[in-house]
Amino acid sequence: MIDQLTVCLPAEPGRLAKMCRVLGEEGVQIHALMVADNVDFAIVRLIVDRPQATAVMLSELGYDASTSKVVAIRVDNVPGGLAQLLDKLHSSDLAVAYAYSCSIDDGTVDIVRVQGEPMELKLQDAGLRLLEAKDLYVVDAD
DSSP states (O other), rough: EEEEEEEEEETTHHHHHHHHHHHHTOOOOEEEEEEEEOOOOOEEEEEEEEHHHHHHHHTTTEEEEEEEEEEEEEEOOOOTTTHHHHHHHHHOOOOEEEEEEEETTTTTEEEEEEOOHHHHHHHHHHEEEEEHHHHOTTTTOO
């Protein structure tokens, strides 16, 4: 499992751009991004190269930022690739809370928030190609 950065932003024009500019100025590499919004706020989920340090830095700048555990899974970039992944998770009695996709190292990766215990054992039994922190984080990162 890896750490996902979650930031709650007010629904105001330019807020996402401002946060991304701050991340860029701080040298934070964004691997994946997903935004879900409503009238009042947006939930921004990111996979970055230094999630814990980035959460602390954003919090110190007044952002509502935290980390949570998700799974990064390599999938075949073919029609039905996501369905195969979801079937494996379902067969392992793991529920999907949400998911989004990105491209990392020229491959397709699905970021999935799963629920079910014992999670580590069920993920192992599912036979998935999981990415680890070392695949995404800078060497001296958290």
